Amino acid sequence: MRRAESSVVYGRALLCVAFLCSALPGLAAPLDHPASASGTAEVRKQPMRFTWIDCALHCQDWISAVGIVTAETPKAFDDFTAGRDVSGMTIVLDSGGGSVNDAIALGRRWRELGLRTTVGTSVVAKTVAGDHAAVLPDAYCESMCAFMLLSGKTRYVPDGAHVRVHQIWMGDRADDARAASYSADDLMIVERDIGRLAKYTFDMGGGGDLLYLALSIPPWEKLHELSAAELRATNLVTTDNVADVLPGGKATEAPVAGLVTKPVQDRFPAGANAAAAETSVSQQTKTVEAVPTGGVAVAAPPAQNP
Template structure:
């Protein structure tokens, strides 16, 4: 996880029931090749979007959250859930992170609603019994996404998912952090947002290990991928049972889908926003640190300016 301009911080026995399945390698014979539903590398470049996946009478359904957290994301979630009772449902995350303060606000909202969290991509799989809604584990939760994962009342991470952390940084200087200049105000913003993040982490039940791991990885190094042991020591994972985040999904003796390989996730700064109407990528002004997962690769950086 790594700091960018101060408003943004950016096997698995997945079971499949009659209405829902998690993917697991090695059992390809059970299903035809799954077809990913509206989850592409392009979608992860855009501001976070929420979609509802219905899975029939035997499953309540879940929310897919794909993309980068921006200043508009908390309101977008409230608009999405208006008139719908989502108390206790599961959010399936596939995100590169984004705005620190907005991700914290969204995470607190999710905790108020008692939401569960996991990492994956929603898909439709073709089975011998027809199409099924499914969640595939080969997905990414990076930077501030990791702290949104932490907001879940119950939290499950499949073996095929990638959970990665690094420092937050000034977003407009994340490409060449060592060569950039920083003012006293810049340092104040970063320190302030680290404090906010620390309080949030402990409020959500995370441990100091999570902050230590994240804040130890500078922007010029590759993101640190949490091991299974680290997922537990940081309290990012509260359960090893998928049924605890999708309690209506069935039993372990249900058929399991084959895993569909996905390309490595593109990485973009959390301050990059994309207008839905034109598809044009634009830079958003920001006042807080962003978690921008570049993994040591230069990323598109917005010009510095205050809001």
């Protein structure tokens, strides 16, 4: 649905389109989420959903990506963009991460398209002039989401957004990682996927500090939230100017009245599916089990003959 006089809202307080930078009264309702906080948390645990945000004449449209990356997400993105020219567009992320290999595949696809990335919540701001599409910084980009953020040709993280990282782990044992047992096959899978993640990180122009910070945080510790200095050191941020990712925006201190902050994303949301292993690996395995946020595909080894 096309909205008249749409604006972009973003940044430390908010950022909006040039001549619409007055205060925006009324509740800003998330486009991709139910109005309630509990509904919002539930949606963010679901497989990633893509929404086209129409910004009309005064700013560039963007794509909202909310939820967990699963084995179906890369195809879902291709289906969503079929017949559309998305080259150079911006992806606005609000995600707890998901499947390692599928997040890597999706990130490589985004880089091929020259997409830009940022973190935020897409909303509709109710104003006297009508509804305005907007992006608020109250959002979370956790675990593998940080590496999807890295795929952007240009990358911006506003003050108020949260980028958090931790180790990849065997998904079915992340809830009680210390008490779980691990086989040589399990270690092979983890080390293989760390290698894939390292190659992807450097291919995307990320710094070694990103891998160091992420791989230093085990699943029994709280996720590490990257500071502004760390976002720079890891090369997750390439610009401090919102207009580089959402053309038409500029800084403003105008508040949006009535906004409700969102609860912190659960660390390991349920319902995320594992990525299928590459052919050479899948030939050695029988099944791939469900993987929670930031996990590694859990491949069960072939049954041994008695």
